[in-house]
Amino acid sequence: MSTIPARRRRATIHDVAVEAGVSRGTVSRVVNDEPYVSEQARIAIEAAIEKVGYVPNNAARSLVMQRSQAVGFIVHEPHSLFLEDPNIGGILLGANTALSSADYQMVCLIIDSDRDNDRVARYLSGGFVDGVIIVSARQNDPITRIVEKLALPSVFVGHPPDLRQLPFVGIDNRSSARAITERLIGTGRKRIGMIAAALDRDSGADRLAGFRDALGPRFDPALVEDVPLYAFSAGVDGMRRLLERAPDLDGVFAASDAVAAGALEALREAGRSVPGDVGVVGFDDSAWALRCQPPLSTVHQPAAGLGEAAAESVLAQLRGEEPDLGGILLDTPIVWRDSA
């Protein structure tokens, strides 16, 4: 006695054709806005489409066309990224904007487990996307391999892939870090420390390297404190430790704005004024920067720009152009506010 309401079959081009009294070919032409169809036929067909409730089936279309008009956007390690990385939202939006203008659907896929890894790999292989943008890939992961194997148009954002055989867009963390440190030095600070973070990632290591570059011979390893994550609480801890070791500190470069915000907190605890006693600079120009008291001087990361550039790269590959394997580096202007 089960009365599951059999979901009725979706109307096809065939149904429309019958309803309108024309052939499937003609219906197809109307659906795709092609020329050479009489006004009379068009009207009849449009009415029929409305009547039978026809909507085109993309799976069938992409099977025959051999393309899906969709581009994947893969996010790894979403726990740290989605919940903490201030840039991911901007990248996502930038990529979507560019893809959208080209009439491509961006589909964002999250990888949060090994199982996800495999499933996403299958998804990519299956023709559901024509290209892919990858954020923060891990070393030698299944996705990177599958993308290479399929020769799927692709681009990495944030940092280069393992073997620099695949195109990428990013920023130059090292020279950006160097630039802002120099600027900090320019304000007359003499004892400048750094709260380095995530040294196991390219970005973290490069920012430290840039700091070192700027200081040159005056670089003092004792003034560097490293913390595992680009996080507020890590900034608090790092600053406390740094202050213990070097109470005479008068400048700090924090590896990210979140870390800088934490440092500000610890500095306040310790009764130091900013920028009076110590100048603080961050990195990212994320929402944190404006929220701080005083607002942070920092390095602007062009998040939306990165997303757009990534999308443009994939789009170019889709048009058959050869990707630029050298990688694309975007500018990172320094934004000078009140914290230093």
Place this chain on the structure above:
Amino acid sequence: MSTIPARRRRATIHDVAVEAGVSRGTVSRVVNDEPYVSEQARIAIEAAIEKVGYVPNNAARSLVMQRSQAVGFIVHEPHSLFLEDPNIGGILLGANTALSSADYQMVCLIIDSDRDNDRVARYLSGGFVDGVIIVSARQNDPITRIVEKLALPSVFVGHPPDLRQLPFVGIDNRSSARAITERLIGTGRKRIGMIAAALDRDSGADRLAGFRDALGPRFDPALVEDVPLYAFSAGVDGMRRLLERAPDLDGVFAASDAVAAGALEALREAGRSVPGDVGVVGFDDSAWALRCQPPLSTVHQPAAGLGEAAAESVLAQLRGEEPDLGGILLDTPIVWRDSA
């Protein structure tokens, strides 16, 4: 003289069959791990798959199977959500986890313009997803309509759809707001104000209603300040104004943790101690809550739980079960920390 390296055609089941000297049917069985295939054939076929580099084509498969094993996750107004809403990440992750366990691919689609609206509507119609989870739909938007028209298994999260004919999951903002306000009253505060936010949304209006419920006859409209957004800076402004109007205030319910963080800032400016002079409570239990000084007492939003519940609802519909149109409301425990 163009030498575009014609991307070579991808191998199909047919190629594998020829290579292995068997029929396509047998190859299909191997690919799908079906029984009734000899060990010998299996070995030959697996070798052939490897040799020709075969990967199954999902578009073809979903055409014939009439399903894609994918579920869409739609995010509207990403500007405010992705960049500000502290819950979106958790919802995303929770939904992905549940979908992943059921071997469904979650594909997240962003709607950031009218153009996106139309494109996503087409995408959904096209058979690329078997169901859909919708976050923060707008009144009568194209997506809601298309979902209804297609009778696509769907669920809304955050708040109910216009016509409550579609299933949803969410929390009871009103009774949660009431509960935390009562708790604040319980600490002995006598002059309690509220910084209400986003009154044009259900969530904002409901939180105010709950606050009013808790106060009953003691409710004083003069102690309510409303701000447009759930944002830090809005909290700062709101608190300043509230303090001007009611300097004798000893308790504040902020409509969100971000707002509460802003309020704390304004309170500090004004030289009031928390929780000494005034007790402050927030809403969301987002990253803000722990980041504040002192840490916020707040209402916990089960973000991941919402995502999971939404996914389970879609999954159930996919199994043919009738959705619960009444909506599913999740618990929101109060987390009591130091700010009140």
Place this chain on the structure above:
DNA sequence: TTGTAGGCGTTATCAC
């Protein structure tokens, strides 16, 4: 301007 028919890569239903 319109209709016909072949094929996109799979799965599924049969006989063998």
Place this chain on the structure above:
DNA sequence: GTGATAACGCCTACAA
């Protein structure tokens, strides 16, 4: 166990 063969819904020459 295995191999033909008919769908799935659509696009696209090509013929009319």
